[in-house]
Amino acid sequence: MANADRPGWQLGTLRGVPIYIGRTWPIIAVVVIATFGPQVRNSYPDLGGTAYFVALLYTLLLLLSVVAHEAAHALVAQWRGFHVQRIVADLWGGHTAYESDDKSPLSSALVAVVGPLANAALAVAGWFVLQGMGDDREVARLLVGAFVFTNGFVAIFNLLPGMPLDGGYILDAVVWRITGSRSAGLVVAGWCGRVLAVLLVVWAVVLPLTRGDTPDTFYVLWSVLIAGFLWFGATGAIARARSGRLLAKVRIRDVLRPVHVVSDEVPAAQLPHDADVVVVNRQGQAWGVIAQSDLHTVTLPTAQQVTAASLARVQPSGWVTQVDSVDADVTALVRAAQGVGGAIQELFVLLEGRPAGLVSIQALGDALAEAENRAASPAA
Structure with missing residues (x-):
């Protein structure tokens, strides 16, 4: 049927x-x-x-x-x-x-x-x-x-x-x-x-x-x-x-931002504060993100009591994508985002199986729009 x-x-x-x-x-x-x-x-x-x-x-x-x-x-x-x-x-x-x-x-x-x-x-x-x-x-x-x-x-x-x-x-x-x-x-x-x-x-x-x-x-x-x-x-x-x-006008490197990867059992007090954090489970599967700005809002007493799992925002299936080079264009990122759908806000990028960084869907869209504007301008 x-x-x-x-x-x-x-x-x-x-x-x-x-x-x-x-x-x-x-x-x-x-x-x-x-x-x-x-x-x-x-x-x-x-x-x-x-x-x-x-x-x-x-x-x-x-x-x-x-x-x-x-x-x-x-x-x-x-x-x-x-x-x-x-x-x-x-x-x-x-x-x-x-x-x-x-x-x-x-x-x-x-x-x-x-x-x-x-x-x-x-x-x-x-x-x-x-x-x-x-x-x-x-x-x-x-x-x-x-x-x-x-x-x-x-x-x-x-x-x-x-x-x-x-x-x-x-x-x-x-x-x-x-x-x-x-x-x-x-x-x-x-x-x-x-x-x-x-x-x-x-x-x-x-x-x-x-x-x-x-x-x-x-x-x-x-x-x-x-x-x-x-x-x-x-x-x-x-x-x-x-x-x-x-x-082809935008490279992965242009939209990639640094990231730390930690276990979801790590206490909030031990989390690094100089970049966003990707949270993984015991099997090493990435499932959530803690924004750098959120890390600064956690008070010291709270940080001693809670773990990374409590602070992380759960990401949709398909948000992890593998690339061959950060110097490649963003075609693979766009396809990955399209495959997940409208719920996705971040892409966790792996290079040869190792963390390369995070890409915001908003930043990716802005970079493509800027490239399109440059191409359409008379000076381009």
Whole structure:
């Protein structure tokens, strides 16, 4: 059953990754059955209403193709060290949700290319099956032939160099590798995606009109829908690039402030007063913060009686984040804060497992706003 916390109906899992049929998938299923069913009935009048059952079987084969495509993405993403959250077959085919730290151009390209390769492999396998089928099995040949054509088309179309297609991610990785800038890769792939969207509409609408023909309503409808999908996905990639440029202007070191780490059993009288304090439990897990200003308000008699646990403000789960370098930009901090949500006020930053300092979400936001203002000013 689907519920509010899930993107659809769960089919199963793949190496711990849940696979869902998205809530929008029935829409594409109905459209495919409504368009493919009459074609089957016209080609094989004797089938009657069974033609729509054949169309349903074709829809299930499409679902298999989508799941295979996304499963390839998921498996390679896991191999390259990404945390994969889910696989979803939805209205636009499907998507694989995974958390990445933009590890490398190679990882990004490998995750992208295996999806179309999976469809190409299905097309080749279907072609060999088709060669072994007798001419007396016409309906089965029709189904397998449609399966081969669809997977071949999806493989080729997805390799077109524009976001949000897999080919766009490959182009992004190539530009990223050449320039050293992920933002540059996203901008190039995003604009190529916009160009593809325009060309698709030109092919479906403008070209027939220039030849004096009436554009086919079916092709126009699907071309406009797909062009819209490409345009919005490409625009999102360009927006990500702009955001990435902004994040790159602020370093973790710029917003990091010193911190002491103490056990929650330490008496308040023994707490250091020259910086904020992070409180950990017996297992060494950080769970709270004592602001430096709060330390100065504790009177001496009280300080002898209470422990750090009594003064600490409890922090939400996910407030501890690991970074590779304090000279890196604040992308990892922003992602960590977004993952926790609006309740977070501080991030406890670890460097190679050791305390590096605290980052105030307010200070992080102020630093990004200042960087944005500098970039927007004429002198920048």
